[in-house]
Amino acid sequence: MKKKIIIAVDAMGGENAPKKIIDGIIHHFSENKNTFYKIFGIKNKIEKFIPKTFDETIYEIIEANDIVEDTDTPLVAAKKGNKTSMWLAIDSVKNKKADIVISAGNTGALFVIAKLNLEMIPNIDKPALSALWPNKKGMSVVLDLGANIECSEKNLVDFSIMGASLLKSLYPDEFPKVALLNIGSEEIKGNDIIKSTYQNLSNKKSKEFEFKGYIEGNKLMDGDVNVIVADGFTGNVALKTAEGTANFITAELKKAMTKSLVGKLSALINIKNLNNFKKRLDPRLYNGAIFIGLDSPVVKSHGATDYLGFSNSLSVCSKIVKANLIEKIKNNID
Amino acid sequence: MKKKIIIAVDAMGGENAPKKIIDGIIHHFSENKNTFYKIFGIKNKIEKFIPKTFDETIYEIIEANDIVEDTDTPLVAAKKGNKTSMWLAIDSVKNKKADIVISAGNTGALFVIAKLNLEMIPNIDKPALSALWPNKKGMSVVLDLGANIECSEKNLVDFSIMGASLLKSLYPDEFPKVALLNIGSEEIKGNDIIKSTYQNLSNKKSKEFEFKGYIEGNKLMDGDVNVIVADGFTGNVALKTAEGTANFITAELKKAMTKSLVGKLSALINIKNLNNFKKRLDPRLYNGAIFIGLDSPVVKSHGATDYLGFSNSLSVCSKIVKANLIEKIKNNID
Numbered sequence: 001m002k003k004k005i006i007i008a009v010d011a012m013g014g015e016n017a018p019k020k021i022i023d024g025i026i027h028h029f030s031e032n033k034n035t036f037y038k039i040f041g042i043k044n045k046i047e048k049f050i051p052k053t054f055d056e057t058i059y060e061i062i063e064a065n066d067i068v069e070d071t072d073t074p075l076v077a078a079k080k081g082n083k084t085s086m087w088l089a090i091d092s093v094k095n096k097k098a099d100i101v102i103s104a105g106n107t108g109a110l111f112v113i114a115k116l117n118l119e120m121i122p123n124i125d126k127p128a129l130s131a132l133w134p135n136k137k138g139m140s141v142v143l144d145l146g147a148n149i150e151c152s153e154k155n156l157v158d159f160s161i162m163g164a165s166l167l168k169s170l171y172p173d174e175f176p177k178v179a180l181l182n183i184g185s186e187e188i189k190g191n192d193i194i195k196s197t198y199q200n201l202s203n204k205k206s207k208e209f210e211f212k213g214y215i216e217g218n219k220l221m222d223g224d225v226n227v228i229v230a231d232g233f234t235g236n237v238a239l240k241t242a243e244g245t246a247n248f249i250t251a252e253l254k255k256a257m258t259k260s261l262v263g264k265l266s267a268l269i270n271i272k273n274l275n276n277f278k279k280r281l282d283p284r285l286y287n288g289a290i291f292i293g294l295d296s297p298v299v300k301s302h303g304a305t306d307y308l309g310f311s312n313s314l315s316v317c318s319k320i321v322k323a324n325l326i327e328k329i330k331n332n333i334d
Numbered sequence: 335m336k337k338k339i340i341i342a343v344d345a346m347g348g349e350n351a352p353k354k355i356i357d358g359i360i361h362h363f364s365e366n367k368n369t370f371y372k373i374f375g376i377k378n379k380i381e382k383f384i385p386k387t388f389d390e391t392i393y394e395i396i397e398a399n400d401i402v403e404d405t406d407t408p409l410v411a412a413k414k415g416n417k418t419s420m421w422l423a424i425d426s427v428k429n430k431k432a433d434i435v436i437s438a439g440n441t442g443a444l445f446v447i448a449k450l451n452l453e454m455i456p457n458i459d460k461p462a463l464s465a466l467w468p469n470k471k472g473m474s475v476v477l478d479l480g481a482n483i484e485c486s487e488k489n490l491v492d493f494s495i496m497g498a499s500l501l502k503s504l505y506p507d508e509f510p511k512v513a514l515l516n517i518g519s520e521e522i523k524g525n526d527i528i529k530s531t532y533q534n535l536s537n538k539k540s541k542e543f544e545f546k547g548y549i550e551g552n553k554l555m556d557g558d559v560n561v562i563v564a565d566g567f568t569g570n571v572a573l574k575t576a577e578g579t580a581n582f583i584t585a586e587l588k589k590a591m592t593k594s595l596v597g598k599l600s601a602l603i604n605i606k607n608l609n610n611f612k613k614r615l616d617p618r619l620y621n622g623a624i625f626i627g628l629d630s631p632v633v634k635s636h637g638a639t640d641y642l643g644f645s646n647s648l649s650v651c652s653k654i655v656k657a658n659l660i661e662k663i664k665n666n667i668d
Contacts, residue, residue, distance in 0.1 A: 183570035217574025240551025
């Protein structure tokens with residue numbers, strides 16, 4: 001029998017925790033039988049959501065006396081120390097009691113507590129926050145999304161390697177095509193760091209990914225590249241702007257579609273197609289943000305997601321462990 | 335009788351020039367009778383598109399021997415000197431023969447040739463490229479969109495003042511609400527320049543605009559602010575990402591809507607509503623990008639737009655001149 005994948009789950013983070021966390025685990029287990037869940041949190045709050053029929057041999061609840069609140073600053077959260085479910089969950093991957101850790105809680109706190117406790121992968125200078133975006137042909141990995149406001153050439157090269165390894169882990173059939181997010185002003189292309197990173201990656205000739213040069217914001221979702229690299233400031237602005245634009249358009253569309261009775265009726269007729277469309281854009285389907293660069297993967301699920309979104313983040317965990325992401329990165333870093 | 339607004343038009347830039355330029359002028363004039371057009375370009379190419387019925391007293395064609403190509407670098411374009419229609423059009427505002435200049439040609443070239451020929455507004459250090467974006471409540475001015483990759487605190491404060499003046503010029507009924515585009519990482523908010531600009535604008539207490547602090551990418555289109563300020567790199571990434579996201583969503587939507595016969599039929603029924611939606615998002619309606627900071631306004635129309643889009647850019651010109659934008663900026667700058 002294959003070795004079980006052990007996931008350390010912070011059960012207390014995000015809206016409707018711990019209910020959605022437990023429901024997410026149950027849903028995830030139905031499709032990933034070879035998993036063991038270490039569930040960190042306040043035991044009596046967690047237990048009441050676990051159905052009696054759920055197999056007791058596939059999970060363990062580890063009591064935590066405190067939780068990280070969404071409103072805690074990272075510093076306040078870190079000062080709560082090893083009493084919180086978040087800290088304890090991270091601690092368990094540090095001590096090799098789990099293969100990967102996941103939380104739907106406070107992003108800044110998760111990042112800081114993970115950095116405090118976990119070692120960096122050798123030769124990586126900074127961890128990055130990465131996420132999945134849809135494109136016209138499939139999915140892309142985008143990083144950094146806000147962990148590092150300023151990045152060096154070395155950081156951006158590291159991000160390229162880590163992003164390519166992550167893509168390969170999640171989509172084994174895809175070949176990573178890396179591009180640097182840049183602007184298209186005819187005058188000057190990008191700043192000095194982007195230009196020197198371009199040179200560095202052009203000379204690299206890696207077997208693990210193809211370097212496709214620069215990409216502009218309007219091409220991000222075309223699918224010609226599937227690993228998009230930026231400093232954390234730029235990446236965050238791009239991610240959030242895409243989100244805002246999507247919300248704006250769907251709101252405007254809804255307004256336009258339901259303005260008249262005929263519009264309402266035909267929207268009703270077309271509901272199956274619209275649902276397919278919504279499904280394609282459903283953020284729950286690519287709900288895992290991943291900190292990479294630490295010697296254990298740390299997965300952040302969106303705080304506002306439901307149990308299905310959390311279950312999808314758990315699937316990201318499964319894939320990352322199965323694909324041995326950290327070893328992949330170690331092998332690909334010079 | 336009111337003084338006529340004189341617009342210097344580079345007739346040779348953009349796709350389908352000069353036809354769409356002339357058609358745009360004719361359309362614009364039908365709603366803006368108090369205008370005189372100085373049309374710069376190759377006379378025999380322009381004349382054939384002007385209908386015999388068009389009033390000869392409202393325009394003048396000024397012969398240019400050369401044109402700036404879309405493929406010219408700004409340097410190559412500038413070296414062509416005062417033989418090109420673009421240079422001559424800019425020259426006419428420099429010499430106060432026209433109130434404003436517009437081109438649908440090469441953006442980088444237009445920017446460089448304008449900077450070479452026109453003075454800066456006193457106390458403004460750098461010009462910025464600004465544009466209009468739709469939001470849930472109306473329109474926003476966004477700048478800088480790529481003219482300056484790196485910006486100082488002073489630049490960002492200048493952009494705030496110029497953006498507020500531009501919004502007021504185009505939408506006299508709106509009060510400018512300025513925000514700095516920033517990221518929402520819980521760890522650290524923005525870089526040092528953004529933070530010091532925040533302090534500067536908070537202390538300013540301008541009567542010309544309200545400073546609303548930071549804005550994240552996902553709130554750009556909510557309409558709570560209507561002047562969005564960023565350095566040129568960040569602004570360009572945001573603009574292009576919004577464009578790419580809009581294209582992606584409409585492509586996916588079309589796919590979803592036309593997948594089945596029923597879908598196609600109901601899309602047909604709903605066509606009027608979809609058209610209203612498209613109209614709301616039609617880039618031709620806010621097709622004018624504006625260089626501000628030079629002592630004469632320079633308007634860039636999108637190269638790929640049609641005559642209607644060009645006509646809308648001409649309307650932006652009319653509003654800017656009527657509102658006396660440059661004087662507004664001079665009054666608002668310390």
